[in-house]
Amino acid sequence: MSDEPDRLRRVVRDFLQSPNSSNNAGERAMVGAVCAALDGCVPSAPAAVPRALPAAALLAPALARIQLPELLPVRDAIAAAAHLFTWRQNPNYSAANMGAAFMAGYGYVEFAGPKEALFHAPEIRVGLLLLGPRLHYPAHAHPAEEIYHPLTEGGLWRRAQEDWRTVPAGRAIHHPPMIVHETKATDSTLLALYCWRGNTVTEAQLTAWCE
Numbered sequence: 001m002s003d004e005p006d007r008l009r010r011v012v013r014d015f016l017q018s019p020n021s022s023n024n025a026g027e028r029a030m031v032g033a034v035c036a037a038l039d040g041c042v043p044s045a046p047a048a049v050p051r052a053l054p055a056a057a058l059l060a061p062a063l064a065r066i067q068l069p070e071l072l073p074v075r076d077a078i079a080a081a082a083h084l085f086t087w088r089q090n091p092n093y094s095a096a097n098m099g100a101a102f103m104a105g106y107g108y109v110e111f112a113g114p115k116e117a118l119f120h121a122p123e124i125r126v127g128l129l130l131l132g133p134r135l136h137y138p139a140h141a142h143p144a145e146e147i148y149h150p151l152t153e154g155g156l157w158r159r160a161q162e163d164w165r166t167v168p169a170g171r172a173i174h175h176p177p178m179i180v181h182e183t184k185a186t187d188s189t190l191l192a193l194y195c196w197r198g199n200t201v202t203e204a205q206l207t208a209w210c211e
C-alpha cells in the first residue's frame with residue numbers, strides 16, 4: 001500500500017484532535033472516539049477500487065481555495081491521495097428525487113468506514129463530502145451521530161428548526177442521531193470532512209420536513 005492513505009489518516013486525526021476543532025465536551029468525546037478508531041483501523045483488504053464521478057472534477061479547484069494554515073496538512077494529504085479515492089453517492093439519492101444537477105455535482109469519499117473506504121473501520125465513517133456550486137443538499141437524517149468540519153468557506157448549514165448559518169472552515173457542526181439537517185453550497189464548491197459513529201451502515205434518507 002502506498003503511504004498516501006496513512007498520511008491522510010494521520011493528518012485528519014491530528015486535525016480532529018486540535019483544540020479548535022471541537023466546541024464543547026460532547027464534541028470532544030465523539031472526536032476522541034473517532035480518533036481512537038482511526039488509530040486502530042487497518043487498510044481495507046482487498047483495497048477499494050478507485051472510482052471517479054463527475055463531481056470529482058470539482059475537487060482540485062476546491063482544494064486550491066483552502067488557505068487556513070491549520071487545514072493545509074489535510075488539504076495536501078487529500079490532494080496526494082485523491083488518485084486512490086472511491087467516489088460514492090448515497091444509494092437513496094437519484095436524479096428522480098434529487099435532480100440531475102445535484103447528482104452531477106455531489107459525491108463523497110470514505111477515508112475510513114465499513115465499506116469502500118481506504119481503511120476498514122466498522123464502527124466509524126470518516127470522509128469528505130463534495131457539493132458543487134449552488135447545490136442544496138435538502139433535509140435529511142440518519143441514525144449515526146455526525147460531526148462536519150467544513151474545509152471551504154461559504155457553505156450554509158441548518159439543523160432542526162434553527163436558522164441557516166455559516167460556519168467558518170475548520171469548525172465543528174454537530175448532528176445528534178436522527179436530527180434533520182441540510183446544507184447549501186453558495187457560489188463555490190463546498191468541501192467538508194465528516195465523522196460518523198454509532199449506526200454506520202444505515203445511509204441518510206431525505207425527510208418529509210421542509211421549509
Ligand SMILES: [Fe+2]
Pocket residue numbers: 142146175181204
Ligand atoms: Fe448528515
